[in-house]
Amino acid sequence: MIAYNTLVVLAGVGLLGAAAGLVGTFATLRRRALVGDALAHAALPGLCVAFLLIGERWLPGLLLGALVSGLVGVGVIAFLRRFTRIKEDAAIGIVLSVFFGLGIVLVTWIQKTSTTGSKAGLDSYILGKTAGIVLADVQLIGLVAAAILALVLLFYKEAKLLVFDPDFARVQGWPVGWLDFLLMGLLAVVVVIGLPAVGVVLMAALLILPGSTARFWSDRFGVILTLATLFGAATGLVGASLSAATDTLPAGPIIVLVGTALFVASALFAPRRGVVARWLDDRRFRRELREGAVP
Amino acid sequence: MTPVLDVHDVTVAYHRKPVLWDVDFTLDEPCLAGIIGPNGSGKSTLLKAVLGLVPLASGRVTAFGEPVARVRKRIGYVPQRNSVDWDFPVHVADVVLMGTYGRLGWFQRPGRAERQWAAECLERVGLTHLADRQIGQLSGGQQQRTFLARALAQRSDLYFMDEPMAGVDAATERVIFTVLKELRDAGRTVVVVHHDLRTVEDYFDRVVLLNTRLVASGPTATTFTAENLQRTYGGRLAILEKAGQAIREQRGPGR
Numbered sequence A: 001m002i003a004y005n006t007l008v009v010l011a012g013v014g015l016l017g018a019a020a021g022l023v024g025t026f027a028t029l030r031r032r033a034l035v036g037d038a039l040a041h042a043a044l045p046g047l048c049v050a051f052l053l054i055g056e057r058w059l060p061g062l063l064l065g066a067l068v069s070g071l072v073g074v075g076v077i078a079f080l081r082r083f084t085r086i087k088e089d090a091a092i093g094i095v096l097s098v099f100f101g102l103g104i105v106l107v108t109w110i111q112k113t114s115t116t117g118s119k120a121g122l123d124s125y126i127l128g129k130t131a132g133i134v135l136a137d138v139q140l141i142g143l144v145a146a147a148i149l150a151l152v153l154l155f156y157k158e159a160k161l162l163v164f165d166p167d168f169a170r171v172q173g174w175p176v177g178w179l180d181f182l183l184m185g186l187l188a189v190v191v192v193i194g195l196p197a198v199g200v201v202l203m204a205a206l207l208i209l210p211g212s213t214a215r216f217w218s219d220r221f222g223v224i225l226t227l228a229t230l231f232g233a234a235t236g237l238v239g240a241s242l243s244a245a246t247d248t249l250p251a252g253p254i255i256v257l258v259g260t261a262l263f264v265a266s267a268l269f270a271p272r273r274g275v276v277a278r279w280l281d282d283r284r285f286r287r288e289l290r291e292g293a294v295p
Numbered sequence B: 001m002t003p004v005l006d007v008h009d010v011t012v013a014y015h016r017k018p019v020l021w022d023v024d025f026t027l028d029e030p031c032l033a034g035i036i037g038p039n040g041s042g043k044s045t046l047l048k049a050v051l052g053l054v055p056l057a058s059g060r061v062t063a064f065g066e067p068v069a070r071v072r073k074r075i076g077y078v079p080q081r082n083s084v085d086w087d088f089p090v091h092v093a094d095v096v097l098m099g100t101y102g103r104l105g106w107f108q109r110p111g112r113a114e115r116q117w118a119a120e121c122l123e124r125v126g127l128t129h130l131a132d133r134q135i136g137q138l139s140g141g142q143q144q145r146t147f148l149a150r151a152l153a154q155r156s157d158l159y160f161m162d163e164p165m166a167g168v169d170a171a172t173e174r175v176i177f178t179v180l181k182e183l184r185d186a187g188r189t190v191v192v193v194h195h196d197l198r199t200v201e202d203y204f205d206r207v208v209l210l211n212t213r214l215v216a217s218g219p220t221a222t223t224f225t226a227e228n229l230q231r232t233y234g235g236r237l238a239i240l241e242k243a244g245q246a247i248r249e250q251r252g253p254g255r
Helices: A004-029 A033-054 A059-083 A088-113 A135-154 A156-164 A166-171 A176-198 A203-215 A221-246 A251-269 A275-291 B043-051 B092-098 B112-124 B140-153 B170-185 B197-203 B226-233 B237-251
Strands: B005-014 B017-027 B032-036 B058-063 B075-078 B158-162 B189-194 B206-211 B213-219
Touching: A004 A033, A004 A135, A004 A156, A004 A176, A004 A203, A004 A221, A004 A251, A033 A059, A033 A088, A033 A176, A033 A203, A059 A088, A059 A135, A059 A176, A135 A156, A135 A176, A156 A166, A156 A176, A156 B092, A166 A176, A166 B043, A166 B075, A176 A203, A176 A251, A203 A221, A203 A251, A221 A251, A251 A275, B005 B043, B017 B043, B017 B058, B017 B206, B032 B043, B032 B170, B032 B197, B043 B158, B043 B189, B043 B206, B075 B140, B092 B112, B092 B140, B112 B140, B140 B158, B140 B170, B170 B189, B170 B197, B189 B197, B206 B226, B213 B226
Parallel strands: B017 B213, B032 B189, B032 B206, B075 B158, B158 B189
Antiparallel strands: B005 B017, B005 B058, B206 B213
């Protein structure tokens, strides 16, 4: 029998995976997947500053700090792209590494100097740790994830149009700027609530892998989103369980490895779109050509 | 009568470099209008400026006597084919259905009536048999027809189309032209960015000749002249020659 605590943790991480898979697929299709990565890395210094201000490990406060500095990071990317000659990929690289470096310095400093620092275990936000989260934290994560899922369902039609053809959406009169802002906002929130479980380094994988995996199974938009949500949930659940069972392994890498296994299996063996299926189909076609079966 | 489209002194600049300079023309009545000019003359930019997709440095645009932003439900759009990712996981019928989104408004999902209407639009461009294909599996011409069907699904009074006949097969070009004529005969206006000088006189009632500045605009018969073309394509001898030849072919010898 699984303990009640473990169940709650699993529910929280499952919802997180589902929300990350869904929002991440929209972001990937809008070509903003790397923005999610930058957001996650840029969140670390804010988390540390929030801890210094509050003086204890109070998750809502820490996550608010993370959200603010993550958004500042995205703002810096937008600024660099707009007002300098630096291209988006370089801007993302700069923000990601500078903010992350600053975060690591702060984490190390807090762990060394602050009396409560070692107990805070801020270093667990780098690679993620589900075991360290208390029940109230998981409830917060789960609630926010559920709210995000509901919002995406509500704006389904608008978001679909936005990611496929933003100019056409604009001609129809949709406020594309605001919709983009909403998508980025949801992405930021998903990233931030994912930090305790997955950590800043590998959060992007939880955004990108489920949607990329789903693409091998369908070319229908709704089906891909549904599958990405399910794959995300499964990835979170299995990864968190494995991490909890071993107790020594950080959750982030385990979750990402589970997601990668799902991705590799799909890329290879998915019917019709997998590498193996394509290869077999190619071979069959060439044989039919030789035998004259194809006119 | 209020003009269908009034473009007044429009200037568009990227980083202080003007790509459209003081363009001014009016379409008083429903018609098929071609925007003609050499590469880089600002044809697509003009379309995007009118639609509000690029900011105006100066000037104003009105459709049916109102700012474009106020009459969006009456405006349809066929963007350039390469403006979207054709690997995107949607099917042909999904894309056409998107044309109905504008009239649906927030949170309303397309229902049976919208699906039925989208199917009719797909029928008009002859793609009913491809409704369930992923859009990347289509040929260039079929992709262009999908975009046309999506625009038809918008039920607009004024359409803007950006090079709908570029790089398409002859069958698709015929379908597009037929649809254009049907729209005009139903009292709609279609503004088309067009590159093929040989077909201008067959297709369009009015032309807008553009080369960063407006060269001329008006009824095709009096505006699409060798002299105006020379001013539009000036200096580019190869193109000029082709243009001249195109006109001779169109009008036949002895004119």
